[in-house]
Amino acid sequence: MSNDYTPKKYKKENYDSKRADECVKYCKTCKVCWEIIKISKGKSYTAYYGNYPTYGKIREMCERCKKDLGAHEY
Ligand SMILES: [Zn+2]
Numbered sequence: 001m002s003n004d005y006t007p008k009k010y011k012k013e014n015y016d017s018k019r020a021d022e023c024v025k026y027c028k029t030c031k032v033c034w035e036i037i038k039i040s041k042g043k044s045y046t047a048y049y050g051n052y053p054t055y056g057k058i059r060e061m062c063e064r065c066k067k068d069l070g071a072h073e074y
Pocket residue numbers: 027028029030031032061062063064065066
């Protein structure tokens with residue numbers, strides 16, 4: 001009676017993407033979602049997502065726009 005055994009489907013992928021999702025921020029200035037990806041200790045880069053759902057995302061200016069803002073000395 002145990003032939004109806006089905007392996008448990010681990011939603012690891014879902015879990016991971018949800019976790020990563022919390023780090024994704026939305027830049028109102030360039031209308032793009034972005035996040036800082038940490039490669040290793042002290043090393044990181046900013047990833048930009050053009051087509052990303054912005055609902056519920058933290059509104060924060062991205063690194064690129066921050067730099068642009070700082071370079072407003074014409
Ligand atoms: Zn931006």
